[in-house]
Amino acid sequence: KVTNVVKQEGGRHEVRLASGETFTTTLLIGADGAWSKVRPLLSDAQPIYLGVSLVETYLLDADVRHPESAALVGRGSMFALSDEKGLITHRDGDGRITVYIALKTSEQWVTSSGIDFRATEAARQQLLNHFPDWDDQLRALIAANDTELIPRSIYALPVGHHWERIPGVTLLGDAAHLMSPFAGEGANLAMLYGAELAEALLAHPNDVETALASYEETSFPRSEAKAAEANSNLSVSFRSDAPQGMLDLMAQYAHQEG
Ligand SMILES: Cc1cc2nc3c(=O)[nH]c(=O)nc-3n(C[C@H](O)[C@H](O)[C@H](O)COP(=O)(O)OP(=O)(O)OC[C@H]3O[C@@H](n4cnc5c(N)ncnc54)[C@H](O)[C@@H]3O)c2cc1C
CATH class of the missing domain: 3.30.9.60 (D-Amino Acid Oxidase; Chain A, domain 2)
Incomplete structure (x- = not known):
């Protein structure tokens, strides 16, 4: 279990484990969920x-x-x-x-x-x-x-949560875009982004920074839209006139598909 991550020179990070072991990496992907230990390297945001x-x-x-x-x-x-x-x-x-x-x-x-x-x-x-x-x-x-x-x-993290590019580290899944389950998208996005990040790294095998920048450029706006949808769906579900908001939403979906 990761207890702490420490930034080093040249895009490297030292990862400290509960066992007392440590290791250093040139590519750190924080896919460690809502209470990520990696996220503070990139952002002050809290759920x-x-x-x-x-x-x-x-x-x-x-x-x-x-x-x-x-x-x-x-x-x-x-x-x-x-x-x-x-x-x-x-x-x-x-x-x-x-x-x-x-x-x-x-x-x-x-x-x-x-x-x-x-x-x-x-x-x-x-x-x-x-x-x-x-x-x-x-x-x-x-x-x-x-x-x-x-x-x-x-x-949830704030809608539109994002960070400036910091060499050698990025976030994936709930660590990056924790949202309520009311859009049903958290796991879907995590899996999609895992695949897209892998593709970006394969497309830029000698240039991790370009790969991470391209992954983040695509994922930030998509996550923002889904997080806003999740917040909106949660809000209508527990509004005083519920279930009217959900009925309106379903009618809208049916119309779009129709
Ligand atoms: C009630 C509910 C219903 C949901 N329904 C849906 C749905 O219908 N569709 C959908 O797409 N999404 C849904 N979600 C969201 C979905 O569960 C999450 O978005 C998804 O699990 C995120 O995956 P993740 O791998 O980023 O994080 P997690 O699933 O949280 O995995 C993080 C991993 O990191 C590990 N970890 C954490 N801290 C450390 C550490 N310090 N050191 C080492 N390892 C660590 C954990 O043990 C875990 O294995 C729902 C969520 C909830 C709460």
């Missing part, structure tokens, strides 16, 4: 809490074990949004349904709510208490659930 916390859980083998929920969710994603809360689901390739129980709440909620997420039975009941008057089919997404509960507070 900001977006006012929403999720609890992630799963309905396994949903068609067989949870047919009513499976029928409700359908083949893709489902958003049930109201009262600054949400039950958001998507189908996974292995037959499970991922369920996100979403609340507009404080940054400290995960620890201050008093919910012990490891005591899943009691925690599930406490989460149901946030949805007392929701339809039983929706409450079943929490109640009928039989797996772990994983709390996730939602953070």
